[in-house]
Amino acid sequence: MYSVLIVDDEPLIREGLRTIVDWEEEGFRVVDVASDAAEALRKLPLLEPRLVIVDIRMPGMDGLELLRTIQEQYRPCPRFLILSGYADFEYARTALQLRVDGYLLKPIDEDELVRYLRRVKEELEAIDREEAEERNLEGRILKLLSGEEASLGGTKEWIAMAYEIALIKLQSREEIEAATVARIKRLLAERFERVGRGAVFSSGAYLGLLLKETGSSLSGREDAYRLIAEACGECGLDFVSVAGGAVPDQASLRRSYERARALMKHHFLYAGERMHLAEPETPDEAEDAETGSAEDRLFLALDAANPAAVEAVLRRMGAGWLAAGASEQELKAGFVASMSAAISKLSLKRPELREQLQTLNARTASLYGEYRYGQLLERLVSIGKDISNRLSEDNGGPDKQVRKMIELIHRNSSDSLKLEALAEALGYSSSYLGKLFKSATGENFNTYLDKVRIGKAKELLRQGKKVYEVAEQVGYTNVDYFHAKFRKYVGSSPISFRKKGEGEDTTE
Known part of the structure; x- marks a missing residue:
């Protein structure tokens, strides 16, 4: 009834x-x-x-x-x-x-x-019969792909020159309802099964297509991609699709299926716009450990209000994680943690912008909803640009770049600063920026940095802080090295300097 x-x-x-x-x-x-x-x-x-x-x-x-x-x-x-x-x-x-x-x-x-x-x-009876036939066909396909059967039963409509399995992963930042998946499956059936171009089936988290070659090309992968895009577009969903490669007979379809499943493991790294036939290439940009950690470089690029440098650091970070075999969730967690830490540190250095920066920091949590690596990077770069817009002034011209460099040194002198890292953050080569800096200040970068640190050390010593505490707070991890630098620029030891300033016990 x-x-x-x-x-x-x-x-x-x-x-x-x-x-x-x-x-x-x-x-x-x-x-x-x-x-x-x-x-x-x-x-x-x-x-x-x-x-x-x-x-x-x-x-x-x-x-x-x-x-x-x-x-x-x-x-x-x-x-x-x-x-x-x-x-x-x-x-x-x-x-x-x-x-x-x-x-x-x-x-x-x-x-x-x-x-x-x-x-x-x-x-209605005709529709029900057709749907029953489709369910029966889907069951035969699944048995074929599992190895339980060697063919689809020899029906004439499935005799072809070659076959191929394609898998589809529906994608959205929101949870996808089962009814929407069912609708897309029906739309695909209309576009493939009812015109004899292929068959639709479900495979775990994916929708599958069994494509058949009846002419000079395997149902045209580009055409198949277009039909999938139309069906998903009607339901407002994005997707990624992969193809497992053509095989000569139905008995070999399992090979195409397993190949497609292996490719789908990399779905997070694929862009859209085509059906993918090979594993994605891992970016070959390598993180250079000599210029400091990636997190430090990201912070400096943000503090320098240089979006291009921010993007470059982010891409190298991602490339390093991908080369190490990071999963989708590990990539997202790494990016979110690094960006959040950099913004939080920037908030401490720039308290006048703390509220605005924390608002931007809140956006990083939504990055977990991204389903494509490229989109994740775009969102991160967008956050970096927004931060730059809030921090930046007109940075054009050598004189202004030197002023920006001096600001960064004074603001971050207690960190492990290196000329190479600052040069990257400002978008210059380290050799050029070093010459530019010395020409403008009369001192090379390391000398200027030492003097800034020693100046802050003198302030802290006058407050009565212990020498090892001061050394650590101004950026020297080795106390003996700090003693040597202090004596070089002040002419006395840190203990003698503090004694003159406060007349206290000099025991450390």
Whole structure:
């Protein structure tokens, strides 16, 4: 029995329709009624009727609006019969454009209604038979791919020159509903199975296509990709697809399937726009350990308000993790942790911008929702650009770059600063920037950095701090080295300097 929902604002019509024909004799059963469109939309997901009989003229949302809404939102979509008390040609024409199965005028003619019901029943039975055949075919395909069967049974429509398996992973930043997956699967079936181009099946988290070659090319992978894109586009989803390579017979399809599964393990690294046939290439940019850790370089690039340097550091970080075999979640966690740490450190160095920077930092949590490596990098670079926009001034010209360099030294002198790292952050070669800096200040980079550190050390010693504490706080990890540098620039030891300043016990 096929279920029926009657939607009409007139109680007499609703009840009259229940008794006007012998519904069960015609293969139908009226499961419920609704007095308006809103009530119908509430009941529809629960009842899942195969046929909806709806009145055009209703208060609020009329019958045609209800029909459009159901067709847009529900899959599988029920069949429709339209009721109207008016011989309105425009309404009838609109109803036909919306693919209704019949247009009945009130008072309803019993024989006419029966004729429509019988026609709808025939079409529903044909759809059910087709879906049963599709399920049967899918089961045979899965047995073939698991090795339980050696062929699809020798049906003529599946005799071909070659075969190939393609897998599809649906992608979205939001959770994908099962109903949406089912709709895309049905759309793919319409585009492939019903025109003899292939078959659709489910394989765990993926949708699969069994493509067959009937001419000079294997159903055209580009054409297949286009059809997949159309189906996913109708449902507002992105996707990635891979192909396992052509095989000469059905018995070899498992090889194509296993190859496609192996390729799909790298789905996070694939871009869209084509069906992928090979493993993605790992970026060959290597992180240079000589210029400091990646996290330090990222911080300096952000502090220098240089988006290009930020992007370069991020890409090298990602390349290093990929080369080490990092998983999707490890990549995301690494990027989020590094960017968040750099922004937090920047907030401490630039307290006047702390609130703005923390707002940007909050955006890093959403990076876990990205489903493509390229998109993840784009989002990270975008955050870096936003930070640069908040920090940057006009950095053009050598003099301004030297001023920016001096600002970075004073702000970060306690860190493990190196000329190479600053040069990268500012977008210059280290040799050029070193010459530029000495020309402008009269001192080379290391001398200037030492003097800034010693100047801060003198302030801390005057506050009575112990020598080993001061050495660590201004950027010297070796206390003896700090002693030597302090004596070189001040002319006395740190202990003697503090004694002169405070007259305290010099025991360390």
